[in-house]
Amino acid sequence: MTKWWELDPARWEREQQALEAAGITFEVDEGARSKGRLTLNLTKLWDGQPLRLVAHYPFNYPFANPMVVAPTLDLARHQTPGSKQLCMLRRNGEDWKPATDTLSSLIDQQLPRVFAGQPGQPEEDLNGKEAEPVTAFLHPQQGSFVGFPAFDISTLPDKGTFKIGLVQLNPLRGTVIEVLDQQGRVLFSSEARSRENFTKRPIVEGRWVKLAERPKVGDANDFLKLAAESDANLSRPAWKPLPNTDVRIDLLALLFADELTWKGAEGNAIVVSRSIGNKTKTVGSTDRALHRVELESRTNYFRRDPTAEGLQKGCVSLVGTGSIGSPAAKWLAQAGIGELRLFDHDVLDAGNAIRWELGRDYAGHHKVTVLHAVLSENFPYTTVVPTTLRIGDASSDDMAWLDKAYEGLVNGVTCLFDASASIGVSNYLSAFARHQGIPHVWMHASNGGWAGLVGRASGKPEDFCWMCHLYYLDDQDAEVKIPKLRSAPESAEVQPAGCLDPTFVGAQVDLSEVSLMGVRVVMDEVLVHVGAQPATQYDWNVAVVDLRDEAGRPQLPKWTPYKLPRHAKCTNH
Numbered sequence: 001m002t003k004w005w006e007l008d009p010a011r012w013e014r015e016q017q018a019l020e021a022a023g024i025t026f027e028v029d030e031g032a033r034s035k036g037r038l039t040l041n042l043t044k045l046w047d048g049q050p051l052r053l054v055a056h057y058p059f060n061y062p063f064a065n066p067m068v069v070a071p072t073l074d075l076a077r078h079q080t081p082g083s084k085q086l087c088m089l090r091r092n093g094e095d096w097k098p099a100t101d102t103l104s105s106l107i108d109q110q111l112p113r114v115f116a117g118q119p120g121q122p123e124e125d126l127n128g129k130e131a132e133p134v135t136a137f138l139h140p141q142q143g144s145f146v147g148f149p150a151f152d153i154s155t156l157p158d159k160g161t162f163k164i165g166l167v168q169l170n171p172l173r174g175t176v177i178e179v180l181d182q183q184g185r186v187l188f189s190s191e192a193r194s195r196e197n198f199t200k201r202p203i204v205e206g207r208w209v210k211l212a213e214r215p216k217v218g219d220a221n222d223f224l225k226l227a228a229e230s231d232a233n234l235s236r237p238a239w240k241p242l243p244n245t246d247v248r249i250d251l252l253a254l255l256f257a258d259e260l261t262w263k264g265a266e267g268n269a270i271v272v273s274r275s276i277g278n279k280t281k282t283v284g285s286t287d288r289a290l291h292r293v294e295l296e297s298r299t300n301y302f303r304r305d306p307t308a309e310g311l312q313k314g315c316v317s318l319v320g321t322g323s324i325g326s327p328a329a330k331w332l333a334q335a336g337i338g339e340l341r342l343f344d345h346d347v348l349d350a351g352n353a354i355r356w357e358l359g360r361d362y363a364g365h366h367k368v369t370v371l372h373a374v375l376s377e378n379f380p381y382t383t384v385v386p387t388t389l390r391i392g393d394a395s396s397d398d399m400a401w402l403d404k405a406y407e408g409l410v411n412g413v414t415c416l417f418d419a420s421a422s423i424g425v426s427n428y429l430s431a432f433a434r435h436q437g438i439p440h441v442w443m444h445a446s447n448g449g450w451a452g453l454v455g456r457a458s459g460k461p462e463d464f465c466w467m468c469h470l471y472y473l474d475d476q477d478a479e480v481k482i483p484k485l486r487s488a489p490e491s492a493e494v495q496p497a498g499c500l501d502p503t504f505v506g507a508q509v510d511l512s513e514v515s516l517m518g519v520r521v522v523m524d525e526v527l528v529h530v531g532a533q534p535a536t537q538y539d540w541n542v543a544v545v546d547l548r549d550e551a552g553r554p555q556l557p558k559w560t561p562y563k564l565p566r567h568a569k570c571t572n573h
């Protein structure tokens with residue numbers, strides 16, 4: 001590719017003139033340039049003294065700002081420890097103006113701010129109140145991950161042990177499930193994983209030590225040394241064997257107060273390990289590694305969407321985990337519904353992956369089993385309960401099991417969510433929800449994914465119900481009606497090879513439009529029901545989305561809301 005300074009020589013000329021005009025002397029690093037990188041060695045007078053700077057232009061200059069390094073400075077803020085890069089602009093350089101800014105203007109305007117932004121200086125928060133935890137500047141092993149329970153440093157004793165459930169050794173992946181004191185008492189534990197998650201995987205003991213102050217940036221060797229300085233016992237490895245391997249590992253955690261929020265002093269952790277065994281190349285040599293740590297808690301999870309925290313108190317039964325139900329299951333778990341009960345009898349076909357939440361890898365399994373496994377693993381703050389149930393099937397004689405399964409549909413449930421795409425099942429569910437007084441949301445899509453419908457009912461006997469919505473759909477001559485959903489012609493139905501029934505045609509992207517709205521309504525119901533929200537955010541009880549126009553041409557998804565009273569002919573009232 002042509003380099004930017006060759007593509008736009010006038011721009012490069014302007015850069016140089018601006019530096020000269022500002023009295024910044026510079027020379028091009030010819031070694032770097034021969035490799036295609038434009039790097040300048042600069043000298044600028046600062047407080048009457050020459051200050052040495054190095055500037056690297058990005059590949060796509062001027063669309064991103066140059067990176068400026070101050071090798072001789074050692075600043076407490078706004079400089080990356082180790083690389084010595086100055087943080088002159090807000091994260092990702094969002095203040096950079098490609099048309100007018102130059103390296104010279106960047107230095108002239110931002111360098112004084114970097115100095116004014118040091119601790120105790122008036123503009124310490126120049127880049128916004130951004131915390132700078134030391135762990136943000138470390139270089140842990142690629143692909144490693146240790147989920148560490150967020151903790152209160154102020155009540156922490158000096159040292160102890162921890163239990164880590166391991167999923168993978170190299171790179172290390174796992175979760176610290178418990179942190180204990182020296183007497184073996186649990187001080188705090190993970191909210192994301194428990195011992196039950198590791199019944200088939202090793203749980204290994206490690207040791208931790210509290211540091212008097214936050215450490216400087218370093219690597220695995222630096223932190224192993226620091227741990228040994230803090231507690232001499234840690235200089236000797238306490239090897240733990242890993243089952244079914246000849247690998248032995250020694251895991252150490254350094255716990256300390258760090259700035260996780262602006263000027264805060266919260267508990268932070270660094271995890272390092274040394275190991276010997278089958279993957280080390282030289283006999284007797286030890287692998288040392290620094291692992292990526294993330295502090296985990298429910299609170300941390302919901303920090304990115306505080307309004308969703310109320311969902312933790314909700315319980316949703318979702319019936320039908322097919323094309324529109326499976327993405328809904330994922331979104332509800334992701335949003336943080338406290339308990340999600342999934343009901344379906346179907347097994348996933350590999351060919352069905354074209355419109356299912358997950359792909360071919362899960363073919364042959366019950367859909368609810370797959371969703372339970374994947375969603376529980378990935379969204380630990382939602383309890384997923386799978387039930388392989390075919391509603392209406394009379395072939396089973398295990399009445400005790402059936403009793404429990406059917407009760408699970410409504411017992412303790414905040415909202416019954418019907419994605420069954422079966423009129424018989426929907427009829428039953430609506431009657432059951434009304435009988436129990438439970439809010440009920442249903443959704444379905446038309447053939448071809450041309451249109452979809454989301455409806456909701458309060459569950460109160462006197463209110464609009466699912467059956468009312470059928471009456472509104474049924475009588476197309478009535479004054480008040482829900483227009484018949486647009487759908488692909490019947491000939492568009494296909495019978496995939498090996499299937500007994502024809503299946504409908506439709507793309508996941510179109511069907512998901514319906515699922516999304518269904519999920520929003522369910523979340524709204526739950527938030528109202530648990531008292532996290534005073535009233536519903538929606539003033540309709542049926543909404544229809546059209547993804548095609550009258551001629552069957554694709555169009556922007558167009559929602560039409562209907563605010564319907566209960567239907568005069570509905571026999572439910």
Ligand SMILES: [Zn+2]
Nearest residue numbers: 465468570572
């Ligand atoms: Zn009704």
